[in-house]
Amino acid sequence: MSKTKLVIAGNGMVGHQFLQSLADSGRLHDFDVTVFCEETRLAYDRVHLSAYFSGATAEDLAMGNADTYRNWGLTVLTGETVTGIDREYKSVTTDKGRELSYDKLVLATGSYPFVPPVPGHDRPQCLVYRTIDDLDAIAAAAKNSKIGTVVGGGLLGLEAAKALTDLGLETHVVEFAPRLMAVQLDNGGGAMLRQKIEALGVKVHTEKNTQLIDAGEQCFHKMNFADGEVLETDLILFSAGIRPRDELARQNGLEVGERGGIVINNVCQTSDPSIYAIGECALWNKQIFGLVAPGNQMAKVALSHLLDGSDSFTGADMSTKLKLMGVDVASIGDAHGNTPGSRNYTFVDERAEVYKKLVVSEDGKILLGAILVGEAEQYGTLLQYMLNGIHLPEYPDTLILPNRGDDKQTGLGVAALPETAQICSCHDVSKADVRMALDSGCCTLADVKGATKAATGCGGCSALLTDLVNHELEEMGVEVNRDLCEHFPYTRQDLYNIIRIEEIHSFDELLEKHGRGHGCEICRPAAGSILASCWNDYILTENNVSLQDTNDTFMANMQKDGTYSVVPRVAGGEITADKLIVLGQVAKKYNLYSKITGGQRVDLFGARLEQLPDIWQELIDAGFETGHAYGKSLRTVKSCVGSTWCRFGVDDSAGLAIDLENRYKGLRAPHKIKFAVSGCTRECAEAQSKDIGVIATEKGWNLYVCGNGGMKPRHGDLFATDLDRDTLIRYIDRILMFYIKTADRLQRTSVWMENMEGGLDYLRQVIISDTLNLAEELEQQMDHVVDTYQCEWKTTLEDPQALKRFRHFVNSDAPDSNIVFVEERQQIRPATPQEKAEIQAEPIKLVS
Amino acid sequence: MTTHAHWTAVCSQNKLVPDSGICALIDDQQVALFYVKKEQAVFAIANHDPFSQANVLSRGLIGSKGDNLFVASPVYKQHFCLKTGRCLDDETTQIQTWPARIENGLVEVFF
Ligand SMILES: Cc1cc2nc3c(=O)[nH]c(=O)nc-3n(C[C@H](O)[C@H](O)[C@H](O)COP(=O)(O)OP(=O)(O)OC[C@H]3O[C@@H](n4cnc5c(N)ncnc54)[C@H](O)[C@@H]3O)c2cc1C
Ligand code: SF4
Numbered sequence: 001m002s003k004t005k006l007v008i009a010g011n012g013m014v015g016h017q018f019l020q021s022l023a024d025s026g027r028l029h030d031f032d033v034t035v036f037c038e039e040t041r042l043a044y045d046r047v048h049l050s051a052y053f054s055g056a057t058a059e060d061l062a063m064g065n066a067d068t069y070r071n072w073g074l075t076v077l078t079g080e081t082v083t084g085i086d087r088e089y090k091s092v093t094t095d096k097g098r099e100l101s102y103d104k105l106v107l108a109t110g111s112y113p114f115v116p117p118v119p120g121h122d123r124p125q126c127l128v129y130r131t132i133d134d135l136d137a138i139a140a141a142a143k144n145s146k147i148g149t150v151v152g153g154g155l156l157g158l159e160a161a162k163a164l165t166d167l168g169l170e171t172h173v174v175e176f177a178p179r180l181m182a183v184q185l186d187n188g189g190g191a192m193l194r195q196k197i198e199a200l201g202v203k204v205h206t207e208k209n210t211q212l213i214d215a216g217e218q219c220f221h222k223m224n225f226a227d228g229e230v231l232e233t234d235l236i237l238f239s240a241g242i243r244p245r246d247e248l249a250r251q252n253g254l255e256v257g258e259r260g261g262i263v264i265n266n267v268c269q270t271s272d273p274s275i276y277a278i279g280e281c282a283l284w285n286k287q288i289f290g291l292v293a294p295g296n297q298m299a300k301v302a303l304s305h306l307l308d309g310s311d312s313f314t315g316a317d318m319s320t321k322l323k324l325m326g327v328d329v330a331s332i333g334d335a336h337g338n339t340p341g342s343r344n345y346t347f348v349d350e351r352a353e354v355y356k357k358l359v360v361s362e363d364g365k366i367l368l369g370a371i372l373v374g375e376a377e378q379y380g381t382l383l384q385y386m387l388n389g390i391h392l393p394e395y396p397d398t399l400i401l402p403n404r405g406d407d408k409q410t411g412l413g414v415a416a417l418p419e420t421a422q423i424c425s426c427h428d429v430s431k432a433d434v435r436m437a438l439d440s441g442c443c444t445l446a447d448v449k450g451a452t453k454a455a456t457g458c459g460g461c462s463a464l465l466t467d468l469v470n471h472e473l474e475e476m477g478v479e480v481n482r483d484l485c486e487h488f489p490y491t492r493q494d495l496y497n498i499i500r501i502e503e504i505h506s507f508d509e510l511l512e513k514h515g516r517g518h519g520c521e522i523c524r525p526a527a528g529s530i531l532a533s534c535w536n537d538y539i540l541t542e543n544n545v546s547l548q549d550t551n552d553t554f555m556a557n558m559q560k561d562g563t564y565s566v567v568p569r570v571a572g573g574e575i576t577a578d579k580l581i582v583l584g585q586v587a588k589k590y591n592l593y594s595k596i597t598g599g600q601r602v603d604l605f606g607a608r609l610e611q612l613p614d615i616w617q618e619l620i621d622a623g624f625e626t627g628h629a630y631g632k633s634l635r636t637v638k639s640c641v642g643s644t645w646c647r648f649g650v651d652d653s654a655g656l657a658i659d660l661e662n663r664y665k666g667l668r669a670p671h672k673i674k675f676a677v678s679g680c681t682r683e684c685a686e687a688q689s690k691d692i693g694v695i696a697t698e699k700g701w702n703l704y705v706c707g708n709g710g711m712k713p714r715h716g717d718l719f720a721t722d723l724d725r726d727t728l729i730r731y732i733d734r735i736l737m738f739y740i741k742t743a744d745r746l747q748r749t750s751v752w753m754e755n756m757e758g759g760l761d762y763l764r765q766v767i768i769s770d771t772l773n774l775a776e777e778l779e780q781q782m783d784h785v786v787d788t789y790q791c792e793w794k795t796t797l798e799d800p801q802a803l804k805r806f807r808h809f810v811n812s813d814a815p816d817s818n819i820v821f822v823e824e825r826q827q828i829r830p831a832t833p834q835e836k837a838e839i840q841a842e843p844i845k846l847v848s
Numbered sequence: 849m850t851t852h853a854h855w856t857a858v859c860s861q862n863k864l865v866p867d868s869g870i871c872a873l874i875d876d877q878q879v880a881l882f883y884v885k886k887e888q889a890v891f892a893i894a895n896h897d898p899f900s901q902a903n904v905l906s907r908g909l910i911g912s913k914g915d916n917l918f919v920a921s922p923v924y925k926q927h928f929c930l931k932t933g934r935c936l937d938d939e940t941t942q943i944q945t946w947p948a949r950i951e952n953g954l955v956e957v958f959f
Contacts, residue, residue, distance in 0.1 A: 486913070508885075518867075518886060520911030521920035521927075546867035550907040550922035553868075558922055562902035805870070808903075810859045810881075812873040818896075818903045833901065 003032040006306075007092055007102040009082040009248065011035050014279030014295035015108035016043035016063045021303045023072050033074045034100060036092075038081040039131060042066065047292055050159050052135050053166045055702055055718045057681065061132070085252045087272055104274055104306060107262060108299070109245040111280040111290070115238045116151070120213030125220055126236045129160040138237065142167040145234030147219055149173070151210060153180040157239035158324045161202055164237065165325070172203045172231060174223070176240075179206060184320065184331035188346060189371040192355035196327045196374065199353075205231070244281045244288055257283040266312040268302035276302040289316055293425045300428075317387060317425070321372075321379045328376035333386045334359055334369035342368055345397045349374075356400040358382075365391050372400075380464035388421050414468045423468060424454035424461045431468065438472050445469050446754050450712075466757065484745065485522040487515045492670065492745045496530050505535060506543040525549050526745045529632055532668035533740045534781075536788040538795050540802050551630035554806065555792055556612055561819055561830040564612060565605040566592070567629035568619050569665060572639045572657035572677075573600025582622040590615055593827045599636030599674065601627060606828050608815055613806050616793045625665070626793040632746070633668045634675070637661035638686070642679030642696065649679035651696035656725070657685075660694075663729065666789045667736065667782075670743040670752075688716045691749040692732055697721065701728045705735060705763070708750035717753065717760045720768065730779060734767045737778035855949070855956040864890065864955060869919065871895045871906035874959050880906035881948065881955060882930055884917060891930040892948035892957045897921045898941055905943075 008015055019035070022028060037043075042064030052061065069076045077094075084093040091101040113128035115121050125141050128134055142148065148164035150157045153175030164171040173180070179190025180197070194204050209226040216222035219232035244261040248254075255263040255271040261283025268276045268284075279295035280288065289295060294316035304311035321330035337344055341362035348355050354374035360367055367385040372378065378399060385392065385399075393399070419432040429452045437451040448469050449455055455462045482491045490498070495510070504510050507527045511519055519527075528547030532539060539545075539552055551557050556564035568583070583602050587594045590611055592604040607615055616626075628634060637660045640646065642653030657677040667673070676687035677694040686709075687693030693704035699722040707716025720731060743752045756762060765771040796802045808816045820836050821828035831839060858872045864883035872879045878895035895903045900923035908919040910930070918927040918936060927936040928943055935941035947958040 487911075518884065518910065518912035518917060520913065520918075521909040521925065522911075524909055524911065542866065545865060546910070549909065550904070553907065558904070558907070560900060560902065560923065562900075562904040562923075804863070805865065808871060809873040809878075810863045810870045814873060816878070816903050818901075 003030060004306075005101060005103045006031045006033045006106070007082075007100060007104070008033065008035045008106045008108060009092070010108035010110060010245075010279070010281075011037035011039075011043045011064055011076065011078075012108060012110045012279065013043060013046055013063065013292050014110070014299050015106075017296040018106060018108060018278060018299035018303060019064070019069070019072070019074065021300050025303065025307060027307055028072055033072075035069075035074055035076045036080050036082050036094060037064075037076060037078045039133070040079045041132060042069070042076065042078065044132065046130070049129075049132070049135065050163050051718075052132065053139070053163045055721045058132055060715070060718075082248060085248055085275075087252055087275075090274065102274075104276070106302060107248060107270070107275065107277040107281055108279050109248065109281045111242040111244045111288075113238060114241045114243045116210070116240055118210050118213060120221075121238070123213060123221065125234065126213070126238065128238050129156065129163070130242075135163075138163065138235070139167065141235050142169055145169055145220070147172065147233045148235040148237065149223065149231060149233040150237045150239055152239035152241065153177070153204065153206070154183060154239065154241070155181060155320070155322065155324075156242075157237075158197070160237045160239050161197075162325045164235070165200070165202060169235065170203075171201070172205060172233060173197075174208045174210065174225075174231070175204070175206045176209055177206065180204065181329070181331075184335060185329070185371055185373070186336060186357065188348065188357065189329075189331075189335075189355050189373045192348070192353060192373045193324070193327065193329060196353050197325055200325050202325070242280065242290055244283065246281055249277070249281075257286060261288050264298075264313075266301075266314070267305040268298050268313060269305070276305075278302050284313060285315060287315070289318070291316070291318065291320070293428070294318075296426075297428060317383075319383055319386070321376050328372065328374060330370070330372040330376040330379045332370040332379070332383055333367070335371045337369065339368050345400065347397070347400045347402075349402070358396055358400055360392060360396055364396065367392055367396070370400075377463075380461055384417055384421055384464070388418050390416055414464070414471045417468075423465055424452070424456075427453040427456065429454035434465070434468055435472055438469070438476065443473065444755075446751055449754065462759070463757070484526060485520055487511065487517045487519050487523050490514065492526055492530070493742055495527065496534075496741055499527075499530050499534055505531065505537070507531070507547050508543070521549075522745070525552075525632075528552070529668050529670065532633075533785070536666070536668075536785050538790065539792060540796060540799075554609060554612060555626060555630055555796065556607065557630050559605060559830070562816060563605070563819055563830070564607045564609065565603050565629075566607055566612070566615055566619075567597065567601055567603050567627040568624035569627040569661070570601040570636075571661040571665075572637055572654050574639075574654055574658060579622060579624065582619070582624070586615060586618050589618075591821075591828060593829060597629075597636075598638075600638050601636060603629070606821060606830075608808065608819060610807050610813075610815065613797060613803055617797055620791070620794055620797065625791040628666060631668060632671050633666065634661070634664040634673045636674060637664075638674070638676035638690070640677075640679050640684040642677075646679055648682055649696070650698055651679060651701070653677040653679035653685065653694075653696055656694065656701070660692075660729075660732070663786055664732075664736065666792075667785050669736065669740050671746050671748045673736070673749070689713065690716065692735070694728065700724050703728060703731060705760075706749040706753035708748055712750065714750040714754075719760070719764065730775075731767055733782040734775055734778040735763070737781050738763075738766060738774070741778075853958055855951070856959045857951075857954045857956050859955050861950050861953045861955055867910055869906035869908065869910070871903070872955075872957070874957060877959075878903050879946065879957060879959075880919070881957075882906075882910055882919060884910065884930070887917070890948045890950055890955055891917070892946040893919070893928060893930060893933050894943040894945075896943070897923055897926075898935075898943060899924050899926055 044061040081095045082092050083095050093099045113130050148169035149172040150161045151174050153173045161171050161173050180193050212224040216232040220234045223231045246256050246262045249262040262277040264277050264282045270277050278298040301311045301313045319332040337359040342359050345358040357371040359369035370382045421431045437448050442448045455465045483489050524547045587604050593606050595603045597603050637657040639654045639657030643649030673691045675692045676685040676690045678685040678687045679696050688704050689707045689709040693716045695702045701723045702721045703719045704716030705719045708714040820831040822831045866885045869880050869882045879892050880895040882891045895905050908922045910919050917930040933943040933945040
C-alpha cells in the first residue's frame with residue numbers, strides 16, 4: 001500500500017501535539033509526512049513563554065526536537081511558510097517556491113496578535129508578545145527604555161506587563177474596558193486584581209481608548225487617548241487579543257467564520273474533507289479556543305479521524321487558573337452569571353485582598369461558575385463541581401468562606417467524582433485514567449504522574465491528583481503505610497526530627513526509646529545517615545559501625561566479586577600532574593583496573609579488603625582525601641574550566657566548583673548528591689542534570705535544583721538567577737539541609753521535588769522568603785557539618801582498632817581464594833565462573 | 849575432612865564486632881560469624897553468598913524480621929536466617945550453619 005502524503009502547515013504547540021500523537025499511535029509508517037514551520041525554531045512551549053525572561057532558554061522551552069522528528073521519519077522544513085493551496089490538484093506552495101502535493105493537509109497555523117490600526121502603531125519600539133523572536137525584540141528595545149506600556153489588560157496583557165517589570169521598566173497597562181481581565185472577571189474581581197497589581201508597582205489605566213501614537217517629549221512615544229489625556233512611554237506592547245491565521249483558508253474558498261477562524265466540524269475537517277484545521281486557527285461551533293488544551297484535543301481528534309478512529313471534538317471548558325505577578329486568579333464557567341435565574345455568593349476580604357464569587361443555579365444545587373482572586377486553592381474542587389454537575393453542599397458559601405481551622409475542610413471528596421471527571425486538563429487525564437494507571441502497577445504519586453503525565457502541565461491539578469491517588473490506594477487496600485520499616489512506626493522525617501530534638505546519638509538509644517526488634521538493613525543505614533547528617537561523628541565508632549552498609553564500613557565500593565573500588569576526591573575534577581602520577585603508580589602497584597568516572601575523577605577497581613588500608617596510606621601520603629564514592633553523600637562537583645581558560649567563559653566555574661566540593665564534602669544525605677558548575681550558558685558541565693547545578697551569568701550565578709541523570713532523567717528547575725557567591729552558598733546550604741530534613745529514605749532530590757506539595761514555588765518560599773522561619777537553623781546545621789569534617793580514611797588509618805576489620809579472615813592472612821582476575825584490554829577484570837573453573841582457582845599472588 | 853565434629857576455637861571474643869560480622873577460615877571453609885548484642889549470642893553461617901557467588905555474607909547488615917534474626921547480603925540484599933541458614937526471600941535456598949558459642953573469652957564453632 002502506498003503511503004498517505006500528509007502535509008502539515010504550522011509547527012506550534014498544537015502542530016507538535018499532532019505529530020506526537022501520530023508517533024504514539026505507532027502508525028508513522030503509513031504516512032509520508034512533511035511539516036512546514038514558519039518560525040526558525042521548532043515547536044516550543046508558548047504557554048511558558050514568559051519564563052524566557054526569568055532565565056529559561058529557548059532550549060528549555062523547546063517541545064519539538066530535530067533528532068526526534070528525524071527518528072520519526074518526518075521531513076520538517078523550518079523557516080518556510082505555506083503561501084498557497086491548490087485544492088483541485090491537492091498541492092501546496094511555499095514562500096521558498098516549493099510545490100508539494102498532499103493527500104491530506106492539516107492547518108495548524110495558530111493565531112497572530114491583533115494590533116489596533118491606531119495611527120502610529122507601526123512606529124519602531126511598538127511590539128507584540130507571541131514568539132521567542134518577539135521576546136528577543138522586546139528585550140533589545142527594553143535596553144534603552146525606561147517606561148513600557150502594554151495595550152490590553154487581559155490575561156496575556158498582564159503577563160506581558162510582568163515581563164516588562166522583570167526587565168526593569170516602569171510599567172503601565174492601558175485597557176479599553178472599565179476593568180482588567182474583562183472576559184474572565186466581574187467588577188469586584190477586576191477591582192481586587194487591580195488593587196493587588198498596582199501594589200506591585202504597575203500603573204493601570206482603564207477606559208482608555210488610544211487614538212494616536214506619535215513622538216514623545218521625555219520618552220520615545222506619546223500615546224494620545226480619546227479623553228484628551230496622554231501617556232509618554234518608550235516601548236509599547238500590543239496585547240489586544242488574538243486573531244486566527246486563516247489567510248490560507250480565505251484565499252482558497254474554505255469556509256471561515258464571520259469574525260475569522262477556519263470552520264471545522266466535529267472531526268476537525270474544514271469544508272474541504274481533505275483538509276483539517278486544528279488549534280487556535282480553527283473555529284468550532286462559532287468558537288475559537290485560545291488555550292492549548294482544547295487545541296491538543298483537536299489534534300487528537302483529527303488524527304483519530306485520519307486513522308479511521310471515532311473520536312470527536314465536543315467543545316472545551318475555558319475555565320482558567322493562573323498566577324499573574326504572583327497573584328492567584330481563577331475564572332470558572334459562567335463567571336458573569338449569564339444563565340437566567342442564576343444566583344451569586346460573594347466573599348470579599350479587603351485586608352487580605354481576596355475576592356471570591358460563586359454563581360449557582362436558581363435552585364442553588366448546581367455550580368455554574370466562579371471567580372477567585374487573591375487565593376485560588378479551591379479551583380480544582382469548584383471546577384469539578386461545575387464540570388460534573390455534582391450537587392452542592394447545603395450551604396454552598398462554605399466553599400469560599402475561609403477555613404478557620406476548627407471546622408472540617410469542605411473540599412469535595414474525590415470519591416464523589418464520576419469516572420469521567422477530568423483531573424488534568426492539560427493532558428486530558430480522567431479519574432478513570434488515574435485508576436487504570438494504579439491498576440496496572442503504579443503505586444506512588446510520582447508513578448502516576450510518570451505514567452499519565454497528569455499534573456505535569458500547568459500543575460493546577462496537583463493537589464486534586466494527590467488526593468485522588470491516596471484515596472484510590474486506600475480503597476485498593478494498599479495501606480499507605482509510611483512507616484520506615486517494622487522496627488519503627490515512623491517516617492524517615494519523623495525519625496530525623498526525633499533524633500534532632502531528643503539529641504539521640506546512637507541507634508541503640510533510638511531503638512530502645514522508639515523502636516522494637518533488632519533493626520534491619522533499612523532502618524540501620526537510614527538511622528546511620530540521619531545521625532551523620534545531624535552530628536557528623538566518625539562513621540566507624542562502636543555505636544555507628546553496625547549501621548553502615550558494607551560500602552560505608554570499608555569506605556570503598558563493593559563490586560560483584562566482593563572486591564572493592566577506590567575513588568579519592570578530586571575536587572572539581574582539577575588535579576595536578578604529580579597527583580595523577582601517584583594514582584597511576586598506586587594502580588600499577590596494586591594491579592588495579594582504572595577507569596575515569598563521569599564525575600571527573602578516577603576509579604580504581606579490584607582492591608581486596610585487606611589491601612585497602614595500604615592503598616589509602618599511599619594516597620593520603622600524597623595528599624588525597626576520601627571521595628565518599630561509597631556513601632549516600634556529596635559525590636562530586638563537576639565543572640568546566642570556565643573563564644580562566646575558555647574563551648566563552650564568564651566566570652571561574654572551576655574555582656567555584658572546588659570551593660563547593662570542599663564545603664559540602666562528607667555531608668551525608670538521604671541519597672547521593674551531585675553538583676556541577678558551568679562557566680557560561682553553553683553548559684559544558686551539564687549542571688542542569690544535577691541535584692545542584694550552577695551556571696555563570698554576566699551578573700552572577702544561576703542556581704538550578706533537583707535535576708537528575710540516570711534512570712529517570714530530570715531537568716533541574718531554575719531556582720534563582722544572578723546570585724552573588726555568598727547568597728548562592730547560603731541558598732545551597734538551606735536547600736540541602738531542608739532536603740535532608742524532609743526527604744524520604746533513598747529519595748533523590750528529583751523525586752523529592754516531584755512529590756513536594758507546592759513544588760518549586762513552595763521551595764522558593766521556604767528557602768528565599770523563609771516562610772517557615774527555618775533559614776537560620778538550616779544554615780547553622782550546615783555550618784556544623786562543614787566545621788566537623790574529617791577524612792574518614794585518615795581517621796581510620798590512625799585507629800588500630802578500626803583497621804582490624806580490614807582482613808578477609810579474622811584468623812588467617814590468606815586472601816579470599818574466590819577472587820580471580822583475568823586480563824582484558826591490558827587490565828584486570830573479574831573472571832567468569834567458567835574461567836574460574838579453568839584456572840582452577842589458584843589464589844593470585846598478593847602484592848606486598 | 850574432619851571425621852568427628854567438635855568445638856573448634858576460632859579467635860578471641862574481642863575480635864567480634866557487636867551487631868556486625870567477621871569471617872573466619874575453618875578447615876578451608878569460609879565461616880561468617882555474627883555477634884548479636886541484644887541476644888548476647890554468636891552465630892556461624894557460610895560466608896558464601898549463593899546469589900552473587902561472592903564470599904561476602906560476613907559484610908552484610910544484620911537485623912530482624914518478626915522473630916527471625918538475619919543477615920542481608922551486601923550484594924543483592926537477600927536475607928538469610930542466622931539460626932537456620934534459610935533464605936527468607938527464596939524458600940528453595942538454604943546455606944550451611946554451625947553451632948557457635950563463646951567459652952572462656954574464645955569464639956568456638958562446632959565444626
Ligand atoms: C504569552 C502567552 C501565554 C499563554 N498562556 C497560556 C496559558 O497559560 N494556558 C493556555 O492554555 N494557553 C496559553 N497561551 C495560548 C497558547 O500558547 C496557544 O493556545 C497555543 O500555542 C496554540 O497552539 P497552535 O499550535 O494552535 O498555535 P501556535 O502555537 O501559535 O503555532 C502556530 C505556528 O504555525 C506557524 N504558521 C502559521 N502559518 C503558517 C504557514 N502558513 N506555514 C507554516 N507555518 C505557519 C506559526 O508561525 C506558528 O509557529 C498563551 C499564549 C501566549 C502567547
Ligand atoms: S560552559 Fe561555557 S565556560 Fe564552560 S567550557 Fe563550556 S563554553 Fe566554556
